Each structure stands twice: as structure tokens, then as C-alpha cells.
Amino acid sequence: MSQILQLFIWLPLVGFLTGMLIPKKKEKTISGIAMAVTAIHLMAMVGFIVYWLRKGDAILDIKHIVLYKTTAFEFFIDFYFDKTTATFALIGSLITWLVSIFSRYYMHRDGGFKRFFNTLLLFFLGYNLVIFAGNFETLFIGWEILGFCSFLLIAFYRDRYLPVKNGLKIISIYRLGDLCLMLAMWLCHHLFHENITFNQLRDTAFINGHLTSQDSMFIFIAIMILIAAAAKSALLPFSSWLPRAMEGPTTSSAVFYGSLSVNLGAFLLIRTLPLWENIPAIKISIIVLGVLTSLIGASIARVQPTVKTQIAYSSITQIGLIFVEVALGFHTLALIHFAGNALLRTYQLLVSPSVLSYRVHDMFFNFTPTTPKYRHGFLNRLNNSFFMLGIKEWNLDWLLYRLFWNPFKWIGRNMSFLVRQVSLVLLAVFFLLGFFSFAAKENIPDHLDNVLPVIFSFTGLLLILTAFAERGDARRAWLLVLAGQGFVTLSIALNEEMPVHQVLMYLSGVIGSAVAGYICLNKIKSLDNDIVMNRYHGYASEKPVTAFVFLLCSLGTIGFPFTPTFVGIDLLFTHIHRDQLLLLILTSLSFIFIELSILRIYTRIFLGQHKKNNHPVAYRSS
Secondary structure, eight states, X not given: OHHHHHHHHHHHHHHHHHHHHSOTTOHHHHHHHHHHHHHXXXXXXXXXXXXXXXTTOOOEEEEEEEEEEOSSOEEEEEEEESHHHHHHHHHHHHHHHHHHHHXXXXXXXXXXXXXXXXXXXXXXXXXXXXXXBSBHHHHHHHHHHHHHHHHHHHTOSTTSHHHHHHHHHHHHHHHHHHHHHHHHHHHHHHHHSSOOBHHHHTXXXXXXXXXXXXXXXXXXXXXXXXXXXXXXXXXXXXXXXXXXXXXXXXXXXXXXXXXXXXXXXXXXXXXXXXXXXXXXXXXXXXXXXXXXXXXXXXXXXXXXXXXXXXXXXXXXXXXXXXXXXXXXXXXXXXXXXXXXXXXXXXXXXHHHHHHHHHHHHHHHHHOOOOOOOOOOSHHHHHHHHHHHXXXXXXGHHHHHIIIIIHHHHHXXXXXXXXXXXXXXXXXXXXXXXXXXXXXXXXXXXXXXXXXXXXXXXXXXXXXXXXXXTOOSBHHHHHHHHHHHHHHHHHXXXXXXXXXXXXXXXXXXXXXXXXXXXXXXXXXXXXXXXXXXXXXXXXXXXXXXXXXXXXXXXXXXXXXXXXXXXXXXXXXXXXXXXXXXXXXXXXXXXXXXXXXXXXXXXXXXXXXXXXXXXXXXXXXXXX
């Protein structure tokens, strides 16, 4: 059993690595690898489920690799299999296989053919890591991979303005959900004093023993899980990102935002059910959120003029109902609902280009205008008001931007004095003082122990927000982010006697990636002495290797799960005590905007319409 479960993770990983080695001109080989991997995965999954059912369908929980271990912390890979995993895995394999077959013809002769199939296999790897995860740490690895693949596929047509802009916008929503999931992991560690598995959560006595004494901690964990699930599944108030994610190829929209990725919020709620099922306020919140999302999503879907937007909001409507079913305890019904909704949305998105072509052709010959009916009265005005709200998507996108992102951009713009020479010298001196304080922590007065970490964390956040709002030199924004990370790391190190090797574990991926990334920016600047952040430069078309290397450096800097920094981030949070709310908020905001600032540099310099006139010019709106 243990070896077979590993097969479902290794298959897409081997397929992805093999596809990376194939030249981009060999379309049949590239698509053949994807189809073979997904077909073998599907057949193996069917066979495994039949065998598992015949053996009595007992829940499997298998601990695999221990990546890092101390007396109080253990980061390990754990795999889990039950009927929820079986349903999501079977539907995921089937849909990915069908989409890979369809994409072989749909993406034929597209300049990004290889990039699409490699990203599809990387997505399939992340999806399987999430649904086979037996603990939060394993799930979070797949969760991060899915978010990155979303960004790549939304910005697939990277010479256009809107796909690149929407890719960064949507990764910002995902990052908010990622941090909420990380905070749930952080408090679970403080609550249970160990890295728990999902199988341990099934122990009612184990949960109830902690629930009676730590009720407020369970509520905080449940709220964080709910926000993470809502952000991933595009529930209110995050619903507006889903139609904007449709800027990518139709096939990626089908597998990501119509069927699989968008349903993982419901999966997260099912998997973490023991943490919130005994809290009535959370169950009521899930039901209310699901009902409101369904009603508003249905009202928007009925009046939208584009087919992808209609399908997106129709999918949101059904996912809201799935959330309600999960909260009410109808888990089998929720799994059936998920399977039906996923297959239907995949079909609708794959046939939508053909249907649109047919309808446009039909309108030329059979269109008959309807006679307008003028009605008066309160009900008609109310109907018109809802119609206008549906057309404007209830201004959800505007509200989210104005209430959350705009204030932080305003702070970053007003912190521009930090890049002056005098300010930089003072910051360097301040950092050195903090470093010496860390080296001689036993000599720090007790009344400064709780103040210094907050001050350094706040300074780091201001530097990162300045980089987030930077409109000048990209290298300056890059260095500001790295300086901010240094201050955040120092704040956690000062907060507790954090071992030096744990600090180095976090910085090991950051430092190497930072140096290589700065070299890439210098190389681009040497071309025409212009890497300002107030426009898109599109250098990926001229320097694809440099763009790829810089993307890897960006991922290493933000702690993507291929460097020790990923484990280091989890370690940093464990050194924040549960009563240090201000330090927790500042650190969490810093990690949100570290990723956004880094990816903003990548998109501005390497993506978007190329600034030179000898390259194809795409319309601003696609």
C-alpha cells in the first residue's frame, strides 16, 4: 500500500521532469508524455480503489520522509487515503487525462505548447500532493505548487496586458489564503505541541480534550481555514478573481477554474472537519457564506455577456452549495456534487469555442429582435437594480482592491524616503545593532525583549511595502525586498533563542537566489539601460533563458518548496508565541507582500507586451 500511494505522486513528477528535457518542437512527444502519465495514473487509481474496497476500505495513513526534526518540531511527508481522497483523485485523473488529449489538438502550433503541458503536469503533481496529504505540511507543499501553476497559466499569453495583470492579481488572493493556512498550522502547533496528522484529528477524545480548555484557539484555527478555503474556491468576498482567471487557455480554465483547483476549498473543509464541526458559529458562517455566494453568483451568471464569465459564476454558485452541504454534514452528497459539477464545467468550457462559433453563425440567419416591454413600479426598479449589480459583478473586484490592496500601496508610496542615502545608512546601522543584540541576547534588558522584535518586524514590513509600490529601478525593489526579509528574520531571531542553524536554513535558499536574481537584473539592464517598474518590458521573448533563471530565483527567494527556505518559513512561525498578536500580524503581512513584490518584478521586467516595436503588439484588452 505504501509503495502504491507513492506512485501517484512520483508519476506526475517524473512526467514533468521528462517533459522539461524534450525540445519544444516535438509536440507529439511532449503531449504524449502528458497523456501517458495521466492515463497510467487513471488506470492505477481505478485498480487501487477496487483493491482498497475489496480489502474493507480502511483509512490509510502512512508516514514517509522526515525532512527536519527537533525535540519540539517535526516536518514530515505523510500520505492519507479515504473515500474523499478516492473521489477527488479519480475525478482529477479523469479530467486531467481528457484535457491533455483535447489540448494536444487545441494547443497545436501554439508558441507555448511545451510550457502549457509542463505546467499541466506540475499542476497535476500539486493536486495529488494536496488530496493525498496526511498532514498540513504535505498539503501546504501541494497548495503552493497549485498557486504558482495558476499564475503561470493565467499569464500564459504573456505578450498581452490583461493576462499578466490578472495573473498577479489572482496570486495575491491565493497568497492571502496561503498565509491563513500557514497561521492555522502555526496555532495547531502551539495547541497540540506537535505536527499533527489528519488521522489524529479523527480521534474525538483527543480533540475534545483540547477543545474544552482552548476554545478560542479552535475558533481562530477554524476562521483561518475558512478564509483559506474561501480564497481558493472563490467564495465571497473573493469571487471576482475566478472570471479573471479565464484569461488563460480554455483547456487550463477547464481543468483549473471549472473543475479541480477551484473545488479544493471544499476539500480543505472536509479534511479539517474535526477542527470546526463542534463550533456552531463556524458552521453557521460557512452556511451563510455558501448561500450568499450561490445567490450572488447566480445573479451575476444570468446577465454576463461572455460565456467564460457565465460558466465561472455558475461554478461558484454550485461550490457555494457544496460548502453548505459540507457544513450540514452531507459529505457523501458533497462529493457527488463535486464530481458532477467538475465534469459539467469541464465539458462546458471545452465546447464553449465551438458553441460560440455556432451561435454567431446562427444569429446571422435566424436572429429575431424581441419587442421591449416597458414596465413601471417598485418590482421593476428592483429587478433593474439587480441587473445592473450583476453586470458590474457587485463591484467585488473594486471593493477588494480599495479595502485591502490600495491602503498598502498608499503606505508603500509614502515610504519612498526610505530609499534615500541617509535613510539607507541609518537602516544599515539599525540592522547591525539588531545583529549584535542577537549575538549577545542575554545582555538585552527584559523590558526590550518584547519591543525589539516588533520594531524590527515593522521596519521590515515598511521596506517590503516600499518595494511593492516601487515604480523606479527593479534592482532597487529587489534589494528592498531582501532587506525587508533580513529585518523580519532578525525580528524572529530576537523574539526567542532561535538556533543559528534554523536561521541559516531559512536564509540558505534566499541568499543564493537573491544573488543570482540580482545578476539576472543586471544582465537585462545592460541591454538598453532601462528596467524601470512603471511599465511592462516583455524581455521573456528576447531572453527566455534569463527569464526562466530569474523565475527560479524568484521562487527560491519566496520559499517555494524546492529549497530549505520552505521549511525555514514554518520554523520561523513556530518561534512566534501565541500571545504575540502584533508580531504575528506584521510577520504575516510581510510574507504576503514578499511574494507579491518579487513576482511583480518578474512580471514587469519579463512579461507583458514588449516595449520594442519590432515585436508583435497585442491589444490592451484581450
